[in-house]
Amino acid sequence: MASDVLLQHLDYLLALAAERHFGRAAARCHVSQPTLSVAIRRLERDLGIVIVQRGRRFEGFTEEGKRVVAWAQRIIAERDEMLADLERMHGRLTATARLGAIPTAVPASPFITAEFLRRNPAASVRIEALSSREIARRLADFEIDAGLTYLDDEAPPGTRSVQMYREQYVLVAPADHRLMAEPEVTWVDAADLELCVLTTTMRNRRILDANMAAEGIRYRPAVEADSVDALYAHLTHSGRATIASTAWLPQLGVPPDFAARPMVKHGPSPAIGLVVLDRAPASIVAAALVAVAEGIDLGARIDAAARSL
Incomplete structure (x- = not known):
């Protein structure tokens, strides 16, 4: 097995692992697709193994190939750290x-x-x-x-x-809603609103669901999104509301004609x-x-x- 593996070939391999497509991986590395393909085959030859499962298109990595990808991630990370350390020694x-x-x-x-x-x-x-x-x-x-x-x-x-x-929570809702006159908003009251919340793949949503469940509430959101910006966009010119983290407020504030009130706490924040x-x-x-x-x-x-x- 050869020991002169080129770091550039490992860069190409990681691009392929990220894109899972030879053409996109080549574009990511600013080389032609044949150049990238030849480099991957050279890497296979140097290591004496098959790394990529090939058909008419990229079909994944062999078990040995997956191991090589894992090592390549570590090796390239160490290379980048070496370069960063040298830069730091020169004061930047x-x-x-x-x-x-x-x-x-x-x-x-x-x-x-x-x-x-x-x-x-x-x-x-x-x-x-x-x-x-x-x-x-x-x-x-x-x-x-x-x-x-x-x-x-x-x-x-x-x-x-x-x-x-x-993470502390506030209800962001139209300023003229009756709940905005309360010092705190209960989860029961919030569940009655047309809520915009993050998707269930997000930990924040799972926390909100757990707080609702703690009060025996089953609610159905009006809008689900995978970004805070999308939630805010669906509040504008609507009667909808959201349960926001106070961490949003320094940058995003509260939409015009809306107000924010603290949610009742459930356990440690x-x-x-x-x-x-x-x-x-x-x-x-x-x-x-x-x-x-x-x-x-x-x-x-x-x-x-x-x-x-």
């Missing part, structure tokens, strides 16, 4: 910080990214809205550097975290935090994000925004 960081955030935490993410970019002006940031489960998978596969997610029983194993705030892989040596980019998270009192900023409404 030019890497792209890849942050996955649950939809309800996306509006709060600018507090983190703004400080990260202030400290690392040559760097950049890429944010993806992901479910808590997808964040766990992508962290394990080295596809993101950190996740902004729930710190509960669904938190990814093999990680370390920094708690940033606790869910903790949200920054999660990174717990490995040595630590990721340079992840360590930079953790340093930012540890220096920000995000909970206080969110609470202040909620009190100002």
Whole structure:
């Protein structure tokens, strides 16, 4: 078995694993499809195994191929860390910080990214809205550097975290609705409204459902969406409402002619935090994000925004 595997070939393999299509993988790597195909075959020849199941199109990876993909993810991650470490030694960081955030935490993410970019002006940031489960998978596969997610029983194993705030809930509804005159809104009363909520793949939705179930309520949402922006879009010029996290308020506020009132609490408020892989040596980019998270009192900023409404 040859030992001179080219890192570029591993890059091509990871692009194929991400796209699951030779043409799209080639476009992602800015090469022709024949160039990518030849590189994958060269990798197979060097390793003495079949990596890709081929038919008329890409059909998946062999068992050995899946193992190679897993190793390639680790090897390429270590290469990127080496380059980032060398940049840091020269007093700058030019890497792209890849942050996955649950939809309800996306509006709060600018507090983190703004400080990260202030400290690392040559760097950049890429944010993806992901479910808590997808964040766990992508962290394990080295596809993101950190996740902004729930710190509960669904938190990814093999990680370390920094708690940033606790998720509090408010009912956002038309300002002239009778419930907006109440100091707090019960889940029973909220269930009677035409609610816009996230989909059941999102942890936030499962928390809301559990709070409803705790009061014996079965409700049927009027609108389900996979992003906070979509929920807000369906509030405008309608009589609908949503149960929002207070973390949305600093950036998104409350729509015109709407108001927000606290929901009655059910047990401890869910903790949200920054999660990174717990490995040595630590990721340079992840360590930079953790340093930012540890220096920000995000909970206080969110609470202040909620009190100002």
